[in-house]
Amino acid sequence: MSEAAADPPLRLAVVGARRVRHGTGPFLARHAAAAGAELCAVWGTSADSAGEAAAALSAEIGRDLPAYRDWQRLVAETHPEAVILAGPRPTHAAWLESALRSGLHTLCEKPLAAGRDPAELARDFAVRGLVLAENCQWPFTLAAFHRLHPEIQLDRVDRFSMLLTPAHEGRERWLELLSHPISLLQAVAPGPAELDRIRFHDASRLTFLWLTAGRAISCEVRAEPSAEWPRPAGYALDGALLRRRIEQPGYRISFTDGAGGVVADADPTPLCVAEFLVRARRARARAAAPVDENLVRRQRLFDRILEAWPG
Numbered sequence: 001m002s003e004a005a006a007d008p009p010l011r012l013a014v015v016g017a018r019r020v021r022h023g024t025g026p027f028l029a030r031h032a033a034a035a036g037a038e039l040c041a042v043w044g045t046s047a048d049s050a051g052e053a054a055a056a057l058s059a060e061i062g063r064d065l066p067a068y069r070d071w072q073r074l075v076a077e078t079h080p081e082a083v084i085l086a087g088p089r090p091t092h093a094a095w096l097e098s099a100l101r102s103g104l105h106t107l108c109e110k111p112l113a114a115g116r117d118p119a120e121l122a123r124d125f126a127v128r129g130l131v132l133a134e135n136c137q138w139p140f141t142l143a144a145f146h147r148l149h150p151e152i153q154l155d156r157v158d159r160f161s162m163l164l165t166p167a168h169e170g171r172e173r174w175l176e177l178l179s180h181p182i183s184l185l186q187a188v189a190p191g192p193a194e195l196d197r198i199r200f201h202d203a204s205r206l207t208f209l210w211l212t213a214g215r216a217i218s219c220e221v222r223a224e225p226s227a228e229w230p231r232p233a234g235y236a237l238d239g240a241l242l243r244r245r246i247e248q249p250g251y252r253i254s255f256t257d258g259a260g261g262v263v264a265d266a267d268p269t270p271l272c273v274a275e276f277l278v279r280a281r282r283a284r285a286r287a288a289a290p291v292d293e294n295l296v297r298r299q300r301l302f303d304r305i306l307e308a309w310p311g
Helices: 025-034 047-061 071-078 089-101 118-127 138-148 170-177 179-188 269-286 293-306
Strands: 011-015 038-043 082-085 105-109 132-135 159-164 194-202 205-212 215-223 234-237 240-247 252-256
Touching (some): 011 025, 025 038, 025 105, 089 105, 118 293, 132 269, 138 269, 159 179, 170 215, 179 215, 179 234, 194 293
Parallel strands (some): 011 038, 082 105, 105 132
């Protein structure tokens, strides 16, 4: 049997495939197709929205994708093995349960917003041999950071700061962005972590201590509104800066150190999507998937920070 026959492309459905309210669905679907997934269907909230999204993706991948409003019919007729969930955050909990019932490996846009205990949800996916992943792309920028700052050793970093510019206000903005710094810190300082001295200084500034075995990292996250588009974002480790730069047309992402150093064409999201597909294909081959302990820890740290939100 050929390698291609032994490991056929993963059949993938997309929920939330339109670019509405800065949605990421079209990007995630495009990256999945480029990484070898077989897009098989698009679900939308109405026949019109599903048709519009399917037509746009069909034009990009060069073949027609069916559009559905009925989820059960989509599953029965197109036989997906995995799904991208990129709808609005309040819909995530219900869609995660639907994906689990349908037996689908799932890549969910951040935040996961599971609606129940994340360990229980992750275990339920794993028991069925299914991968559950959250789209957290910032850890995949560390290769670019190392190219810009080879002198920085991650296992010695003790200061972290991050700037993000979300569209929302108040607590809502933190709901949308907290997965970014948490996932990045998990990559910088792996393993179980605790948080201390969590403080929202105002609606735009958060500080805390990230504690792992024998290590403490002083952290600051700023969530500042900006009229600039694309929105600026970046982080610093021990003062060494990585700043995102997006060039139009084409949404080409590069990273700069603010002093002339540049890593071009370094979009981290395709790497995140490709890793999900690798994990899903491996789980399919083995008929087994381990619980993603990093995902479980991230959700608990996420909740721990939000508990400190004033009021």
